[in-house]
Amino acid sequence: MNDRDIQTPKTTGRTTRRWLILLSGTLLPVIAAGAVIHQYQTEIANTLLDRALRNQPARITEMSGLNADTQHATIDSISVVLSEPAIELTLNQVELSYSWASLLARRVEAVRIDDIRATLLQGEDSLTEGTLQTGRVSVDCARTGICQVVADGGGSVNIEILLPGSPDPTPLQFDWTQPIRAGWVSASQFTASLSLQADSLALPSLPLQSMPVQLDLALSRSGEELRIDASAHLPADRSLQINASHEISTGRGNGQFTSDGFVFTELFPLSALVSLPDETDIIAGQLAVQAQLTWLRPAGDEFELQGPIDVQAQNLSGYFDDTVFTRLGVYMKAELLPDWQLRTRELGSAALTAVDPGIELEYLSTRFTLDTRNTSVQLIRPQATVFDGIVSAEQINWQPDTPEHFEIQLQQIDVARILGLSAYQQVQATGRLDGSLPVELLNTTAVINGGKVTSVPPGGSIRYQGGRFGGSNQNMELVNQALQRYDYSSLDATINYTATGDLNLDIGLQGISPLLNNGQRINLNLTIADNVPELLRSLQAGRSVQEALSDHLQRR
Template sequence: MNDRDIQTPKTTGRTTRRWLIPLSGTLLLLIAVGALLHQYQTEIANTLLDRALRNQPAHITAMSGLNADTQHATIDSISVVLSEPAIEMTLNQVELTYSWASLIARRVEAVRIDDIRVTLLQSEDSLTEGTLQTGRVSVDCARTGICQIVANGGGSVNTEILLPGSSDPTPLRFGWTQPIRAAWVSASQFTASLSLQADSLSLPPLPLQSMPVQLDLAVSRTGDELRIDASAHLPADRSLQINASHEISTGRGSGQFTTDGFVFTELFPLSALVSLPDETDIIAGQLAAQAQLTWLRPAGGEFELQGPIDVQAQNLSGYFGDTVFTRLGVYMKAELLPDWQLRTREPGSAALTAVDPGIELEYLSTRFTLDTRNSSVQLIRPQATVFDGIVSAEQINWQPGTPEHFEIQLQRIDVARILGLSAYQQVQATGRLDGRLPVELLNTTAVINGGKVTSIPPGGSIRYRGGRFGGSNQNMELVNQALQRYDYSSLDATINYSATGDLNLDISLQGISPLLNNGQRINLNLTIADNVPELLSSLQAGRSVQDALSDHLQRR
């Protein structure tokens, strides 16, 4: 080994010391001069901070009350403006702790801030104006090289955000009392956890009620990936779990969203969660959902969200308008499309114990598909129990503005149950009916032309206990006498139902009346006309939907 080999590292060491020693001396001199010359402290600190921030999207706008020594510095107030994103930040009662080593490394070992106020300025992104305020914040960057932050003093956020698909900003307000904890090595590697409590959280573009929300949130970033794990706790043990990741550079992300089950009761109905039309609510049952969504937010492009959504409802009971329903169950595998539309991935299933718009329908069931892109719904083999018989169809397709033709099958309809309605209390009858009803459906208007109903052998009987009808001629007198007690062997009816709700039944009866000529055989032709909407209104009149629903729940 020669002298040149030995001398080279010594020269390098001297060169390093040449800039370290002046730097250390300069820092010491600045701090010492700052401690001795109080009137120049702010100017010295501003100069140092401005140089430190020279290559950053930030600058100091104001600072007051600086005091410094060789280990500590305190600042009454410091204001910073960040241009990306547009933020104004005010830090009050700041205390910095440092050492010779940390000063040489151009960092402090610890920071304590008693109060932070952040103003979020108008931007072209989803965030608009707002403020954030927090209590005491402590930062420790000593020895490990990993900075840790703890915010113990609680805080609040009052801001507005622009939700995807909305043209107007949405107010967002929440606060927290539990500590916020975070740790980071750099801006591209950090972790944070916090627990937020919103006393009244609402998002006006969405039909959500204002309600208290507890949010437990864990956020981490490693390189380009941002990871979020959150639990939102709503009243009555309702919760939402979120596990998501997002690539910052590409704007792509994916996440799983899960509800363990929203349980509805009379004390916590659906209306406590979402805004509903008047006289509409769900007061029993539970709803669970799971979604595996992906999203893309390209620079300057529209936000896209898509992915599978599974929904399961059990025993939902409630009312809409004057109609009550009990124990609705739904299972659906759907897909959210990029244009915020929804379609089923496969036929779903729905079953309902009862629905009562005035006439009780029981044990409804169907398979179904839906597609909101063209507002279409397909019912596959829908079936219900009506008047103790079965009403069914092979398939019903519904789409606004498109006429649909299908046939309803009637099996073993009980005549006694039909006439048991309060509108026909003067008539008693027995017997069962089969039939078919050709239906033309346009939007929500149904028309029936030439429906046929036929009695099932051996027929039945009719007992009319009302007043006289049809005039006083001889034929009508015969009808009045015959219907007081009439045993029919066959009943055939033609049914027509108009778009205005007018129902016409042309009935042909063959049978005998024991009250006439010792059981003389008599054939009767009757026409019955009624308006179905008016009939249903009369059956609903005076009843409380809440009382009717309670009655249905108690009976089942």
């Protein structure tokens, strides 16, 4: 047996599955008939073959080494061109078995082919090109009206696919070791099954990692309808199922694409499947996707794909940059649009147990919509727990380069939790705060002008245990003494936050200090300034995001 590579120019995806059907249904029966006649006169055989194939979607271009008797024929080499689909075939060492009855019915009973070389002829609406190498092929039509085809001995397929949105074709290589089996009645009615393996499948135009893949395929055609049922098996028992139907004459089709659940672990994180930026990964949780897509590809036109896509994520935990998040859940009903854009069909929901950029936010939740056509995101009633209080907004609309104004409401914020940050360990305080923050958001930059915060009755206390501050004048001496133990009945603060991250708090306090004049009433005005990005970096300093994530998962 000779294994040969077959150079195949561009062609449509359907061509690689149809040549053997046409070959058996029309070409080989005529070759067998001609082989018998050739026993008497080769010229007559070639004339009859040419006439018989004149109105068929195939024609013989070259034939050599034809020998036949009344039951068998052998051909050293034969070249055939199929017009639909456009394929040029070279078959070497062909053996045919037949009877007079089968010849009268224009068919053979069995075919054995040691070597097949195929060239897929280029068309204007081409999508693929590549090479094909196969082992021994046998065709058995003697027992039933359905011919049974087996290609064994292993082989390989090398193809190039022009993926949507990519100017350059993507090369793919598959091997097979299990026999490929098919059965057909005619070129428009057949079934086939095969299993392909790729040791390292890579799609450079997509953000996917190179990985081993096993692809199990079942194909069937009835008239103009081609059905494809496929399972793609990925590492760590991950899989993708495809059930599709395609109408050959119109280029229309539809299919269901399902992933029952990609489970992420520390050994098999998201980065094992998808190329991610440094210090970004998901190491726990499950992701399921289901899509019901339709497509249309008229000859010479752009490929159109559209339909609903449902996404459900559960307990996703991971990190990005220096930020840790745990147990993210997302439920989204979206729609893929013909221009490869995505939008939600209805309100989606998202919930997150915790996110920690240095300051921990807990129990985040929101409803949302998104539309990639204008890169817009809308958050409906987002809220989170921070410093043991509630932070919420009515609605936030985000779109690049478009300023958005909204108001954040603060409820029952715990002053002790704020001052529990390592940056403020010299101060201890109690009390709860309510307030509102008017926010202007442009891209990822937020600005707050004139935010208001006030204490919740009955107030609280402040204990300053650090050194002296603010100089040595009499007023600052009074402040130092008062803050060593200060009980406030009201706290009012104005908050301003700049685009560079500078936070300014102008605080007014009313209360008493038991250490001054037997509890004399004292009103204090303080100004506190800090840079929030620098504060977060100091809180993140020295920690590993992986260790921080592990700690969060153990605590929850």
